Amino acid sequence: MGRSPATKDDAQALFHSLRSAYSATPTNLKIIDLYVVFAVFTALIQVVYMAIVGSFPFNSFLSGVLSCVGTAVLAVCLRIQVNKENKEFKDLPPERAFADFVLCNLVLHLVIMNFLG
Amino acid sequence: MKDFNPHPSIASICDAAAIFTPISEAHRSAALELFSISDASFSSLEEASEALRTFEVLGIEIKPELKDSTCKSVVDALSSASPNSKDLYHALRVSSVLKCEISEEALTGVASRIKDSIKDAKTLLDFYYSIGGLVLIKGQASEVDVLLENADVVFRSVKDLSQSDGKWRYSSNNPESSIYAAGRALETLSGIITLKSSDIDGNLIEALKKDVVKQFDNIKKYDDGAYYFDDQFVDASGYQGAVSATSSVVRGLTSLASAFGNINIPGDKILGLARFFLGIGIPGTGKDLYYQIDALACFDQNRVLVPLILSLLASVLSITSQDKLQVKVTTVLGSTGPSLSVKLMQVFRSGSKDASIINQELKFDPKEAVHILDTLPVGVDVGEYVFAFEIFLSDPEHKKIYVTGGRTKVPIYVTGAVKVENAKVEVLESDTVETEQQLALPGKNDVSLTANHLQKLRLSFQLTTPLQNPFKPHQALLKLRHESGVEHVFVVGNSGKRFEITLDFLGLVESFFYLSGKYNMELTVGDAAMENSFLQPLGHIELDLPDAPEKAARPPAQAIDPYLRHGPKPEIAHIFRPQEKRPPQELSYAFLGLVFVPFLAFLAGLLRLGVNMKNFPTSAVPATFAILFHGGIAAVLVLYVLFWLKLDLFTTLKTLGVLGMLLMFVGHRTLSYLASASAKVKSA
Numbered sequence: 001m002g003r004s005p006a007t008k009d010d011a012q013a014l015f016h017s018l019r020s021a022y023s024a025t026p027t028n029l030k031i032i033d034l035y036v037v038f039a040v041f042t043a044l045i046q047v048v049y050m051a052i053v054g055s056f057p058f059n060s061f062l063s064g065v066l067s068c069v070g071t072a073v074l075a076v077c078l079r080i081q082v083n084k085e086n087k088e089f090k091d092l093p094p095e096r097a098f099a100d101f102v103l104c105n106l107v108l109h110l111v112i113m114n115f116l117g
Numbered sequence: 118m119k120d121f122n123p124h125p126s127i128a129s130i131c132d133a134a135a136i137f138t139p140i141s142e143a144h145r146s147a148a149l150e151l152f153s154i155s156d157a158s159f160s161s162l163e164e165a166s167e168a169l170r171t172f173e174v175l176g177i178e179i180k181p182e183l184k185d186s187t188c189k190s191v192v193d194a195l196s197s198a199s200p201n202s203k204d205l206y207h208a209l210r211v212s213s214v215l216k217c218e219i220s221e222e223a224l225t226g227v228a229s230r231i232k233d234s235i236k237d238a239k240t241l242l243d244f245y246y247s248i249g250g251l252v253l254i255k256g257q258a259s260e261v262d263v264l265l266e267n268a269d270v271v272f273r274s275v276k277d278l279s280q281s282d283g284k285w286r287y288s289s290n291n292p293e294s295s296i297y298a299a300g301r302a303l304e305t306l307s308g309i310i311t312l313k314s315s316d317i318d319g320n321l322i323e324a325l326k327k328d329v330v331k332q333f334d335n336i337k338k339y340d341d342g343a344y345y346f347d348d349q350f351v352d353a354s355g356y357q358g359a360v361s362a363t364s365s366v367v368r369g370l371t372s373l374a375s376a377f378g379n380i381n382i383p384g385d386k387i388l389g390l391a392r393f394f395l396g397i398g399i400p401g402t403g404k405d406l407y408y409q410i411d412a413l414a415c416f417d418q419n420r421v422l423v424p425l426i427l428s429l430l431a432s433v434l435s436i437t438s439q440d441k442l443q444v445k446v447t448t449v450l451g452s453t454g455p456s457l458s459v460k461l462m463q464v465f466r467s468g469s470k471d472a473s474i475i476n477q478e479l480k481f482d483p484k485e486a487v488h489i490l491d492t493l494p495v496g497v498d499v500g501e502y503v504f505a506f507e508i509f510l511s512d513p514e515h516k517k518i519y520v521t522g523g524r525t526k527v528p529i530y531v532t533g534a535v536k537v538e539n540a541k542v543e544v545l546e547s548d549t550v551e552t553e554q555q556l557a558l559p560g561k562n563d564v565s566l567t568a569n570h571l572q573k574l575r576l577s578f579q580l581t582t583p584l585q586n587p588f589k590p591h592q593a594l595l596k597l598r599h600e601s602g603v604e605h606v607f608v609v610g611n612s613g614k615r616f617e618i619t620l621d622f623l624g625l626v627e628s629f630f631y632l633s634g635k636y637n638m639e640l641t642v643g644d645a646a647m648e649n650s651f652l653q654p655l656g657h658i659e660l661d662l663p664d665a666p667e668k669a670a671r672p673p674a675q676a677i678d679p680y681l682r683h684g685p686k687p688e689i690a691h692i693f694r695p696q697e698k699r700p701p702q703e704l705s706y707a708f709l710g711l712v713f714v715p716f717l718a719f720l721a722g723l724l725r726l727g728v729n730m731k732n733f734p735t736s737a738v739p740a741t742f743a744i745l746f747h748g749g750i751a752a753v754l755v756l757y758v759l760f761w762l763k764l765d766l767f768t769t770l771k772t773l774g775v776l777g778m779l780l781m782f783v784g785h786r787t788l789s790y791l792a793s794a795s796a797k798v799k800s801a
Contacts, residue, residue: 056698095789095791095792106750110757110769114766
């Protein structure tokens, strides 16, 4: 399928605009984004491993994948709460959000460690 | 009573050898038991006639009260207005046994009534009872006129009921026929011949003789030489079987023999019929006992067909105690026969058809009335034999009366003490004798040997009979028993006199389950004809076998006494789940490394973003709290790792509780300090 040079240019222009918009975000949010990407990649690698060797023992696979997914979800929650542009959580101090993040992660990892077997 | 010899090789000889014994005391006691007589009377005249005939033959007396009451019922029956031919017949039979007092006028009246009823008789049994009644009257009071005027007509009407297959019908319009009826018919016809007033047509007599011969078409035979007739059906009077049918035919044949004066029947069949009755032992019912005794009495009391039975007093002879074979020849009821001699004609060794011809006469001891074989024939050694005897009557005239039946074969067991000689047990090392111990058999022995798996054990001995012949016993077994209870049995083979067994332990290691240790040895030599069979412990042997490889069969579990409460229980074999397939280790390590790659990428990304520690508190107390905060988080993570590696949940939760409290306090302080710091910056 031949892309018309116009479409290709449009895609590139879109990509560039996204990139420049993204660089405007504050650093702490970028750190959180990086953390989420790291967690998701770790989960993906575990899924690929399971696809190769089979799902025994299944509980270990689940705990590994769910720890990555869980921590990614918590990081996303943290990002939402810390983002200054978000009007809902204007009155919530970011330290409090971070404390919640740490606590929930600790609880998540206790359960994960128990389920790891 | 009959001894069956079940040896298969004996059955291959035409007539199997078996021992028949004449009537004995056991029959008398059985008669008293089976015919349960109350003191008062018999239940019916038919039962009375059967019981009294049996008692008469066996020589049993009845009480006078019973005799009187029975005679009274006889008189009542004979003088009754409406006579039943069957009742009259049985009444006359009873009175002939008991010798009741009946006047001649009464008998004359009965005779004329019977003669009238014959004119109206239709069925075979009507004729039978009527003719039989007349014959009995003739026997009791010879003056009474019982002769039949039209004997021819009566004869013909009975004869018409015969069939071509030897059976007779009960009446002309009833197709039911049986051999039992044939016997009754023959008896009736012989009665008519006895009672005739004028000669009966010769053709009818010839036809009758042919009928007699035709009877023997239906005869059946057992392996041991007994002949019998069998009806095998159920009719109104119950199951008619071999005993009643054969008894009826025997009665018919013997009464015909008495009527004619002679009769053409082969001797072996007569003897076979007598053997059948002797061979059934003691029957279970009174009726069968009556049939048996009545038939045997007919054989004994007639004048032309008397079978002679050859019986042994003992069929097991011991060479050691020098037993002599004793033979008795009697009639079927046990009374002594005429003077005769018995000769031993042939001796068969069991299992072979070859016989040695002996032709040795037995000595007759008149006091005991036995024939004794003084010495056993030459060559008769320990074992099983069949002796064939023949009876020779002294008086040639007796040949017309008595039936001896050719050769009589009887099974004889000869036992003796078997000598065990040259018994020794040796341990061999590659065919050279290492240890040798003599054994004293059959006595006590206690040898003690040792051997390893490269050596052999050899046991040898010789067995000889009293006549110095080799002897092969039924059992020659060597048993080795381990101290744990596992047993191994071996058969000792022989060549001629010499018995030998060699156990090569190299080949037996696996079947011995690699069990080393002390084995007890036991030798068993036994046979039915061996008087000194023995089962002797020989001693023990210490066997040194190599260790069992992993896959060797385990020895069978010894039987556990089920009543033992604290003994070992039956073993449970657990079947484990087969393990799942595991990936190769290299692959797992590769992915382990691969999982850390995103983490490294994360760290690299952080550095690129310009992560710094500027906000880290610098003054002492907040710094301490910050450090403790980070340390606390690290400690919790380390706790989790420990939890995965070895701790259990409860310890973890306890520690986590402690750490968590600490962390909460420290974290709260640090974060509130940071929050206040950033609030200050904001407001500033």
